[in-house]
Amino acid sequence: xxDRKYVLFRFSxxxxxxxxxxxxEQAENGWELESTGPLVGRFHRTWRxxxxxxxxxxxxxxGYRREYFDLCRDAGWELIETLPAVAVFASLPGADPxxxxxxxxxxxxxFSRAMARYLIWTGLLFAAGIASILWLRGEIARTYxxxxxxxxxxxxxxxxxxxxxxxxxxxxxxxxxxxAVWLSALTQRGAPVPPRWALWIDGAGGILMWTxxxxxxxxxxxHRCFTYGLDLRVLLLTAALAGAACLFFALAGQxxxxxxxxxxxxxxxxxxxxxxxxxxxxLFLRHMNFMGWGLWYV
Numbered sequence: 001x002x003d004r005k006y007v008l009f010r011f012s013x014x015x016x017x018x019x020x021x022x023x024x025e026q027a028e029n030g031w032e033l034e035s036t037g038p039l040v041g042r043f044h045r046t047w048r049x050x051x052x053x054x055x056x057x058x059x060x061x062x063g064y065r066r067e068y069f070d071l072c073r074d075a076g077w078e079l080i081e082t083l084p085a086v087a088v089f090a091s092l093p094g095a096d097p098x099x100x101x102x103x104x105x106x107x108x109x110x111f112s113r114a115m116a117r118y119l120i121w122t123g124l125l126f127a128a129g130i131a132s133i134l135w136l137r138g139e140i141a142r143t144y145x146x147x148x149x150x151x152x153x154x155x156x157x158x159x160x161x162x163x164x165x166x167x168x169x170x171x172x173x174x175x176x177x178x179x180a181v182w183l184s185a186l187t188q189r190g191a192p193v194p195p196r197w198a199l200w201i202d203g204a205g206g207i208l209m210w211t212x213x214x215x216x217x218x219x220x221x222x223h224r225c226f227t228y229g230l231d232l233r234v235l236l237l238t239a240a241l242a243g244a245a246c247l248f249f250a251l252a253g254q255x256x257x258x259x260x261x262x263x264x265x266x267x268x269x270x271x272x273x274x275x276x277x278x279x280x281x282x283l284f285l286r287h288m289n290f291m292g293w294g295l296w297y298v
Contacts (some may be wrong), residue, residue, distance in 0.1 A: 009041025102191035173205035243274030
């Protein structure tokens with residue numbers, strides 16, 4: 001029997017009640033949340049039978065937030081993770097604390113505010129992704145023409161297709177998730193608990209959105225390099241050096257506190273991904289040069 005498992009753990013803040021239900025189901029099955037990363041949560045086996053979780057939105061005021069955490073601690077809830085706009089509490093051993101938030105009206109108000117903020121930011125990011133795709137599509141058509149044959153032009157077009165498909169898939173998944181939450185809100189008091197599948201497709205939609213945004217940014221940077229005749233090796237070397245700097249700052253010094261550990265872990269992950277991506281792209285382009293494609297320069 002395994003003692004540790006990793007699961008997708010990337011949920012939007014307005015789904016915090018669904019996250020709470022999921023964590024409590026894991027606790028009933030003998031799993032305790034150990035840590036969370038940008039995308040993945042790590043659980044380990046526990047023999048506690050009194051473990052319960054409570055998830056709530058974090059107050060925006062820093063002073064009130066500290067007071068809020070202290071009140072939860074006095075009531076028997078231990079803060080174990082702070083996610084974007086969300087706090088995850090676990091019951092202290094032997095304690096039977098009351099719910100962190102027991103007023104359905106306050107829960108519904110906080111839920112509505114969190115959903116409104118999420119829709120605004122998601123809409124802005126989606127609009128930025130679409131604008132980037134349309135701009136780059138126009139740039140390619142104006143620079144190279146419809147019948148252009150260089151290999152990197154076809155790479156751009158395939159890249160554009162992938163990015164656009166990722167954004168459209170993200171829009172479809174997020175719409176399904178929002179519809180499920182809206183239907184749950186019609187029949188439930190307080191913050192609605194959506195069906196489990198709504199959490200997973202919301203997580204997948206978030207991954208697709210950030211993938212598309214990063215892809216659009218990389219396309220614009222690559223197009224600028226080609227347009228101005230810049231050597232891509234300089235860009236890749238800069239990315240590798242930035243990744244090495246992230247690793248250095250993540251591993252330097254002493255670790256103290258869970259929040260600091262999570263920040264260092266995220267910084268180290270960013271550094272590793274930057275180095276791997278730079279080396280991978282370099283090897284790919286070098287191979288293409290050997291085939292006579294000459295992708296370093298326009």
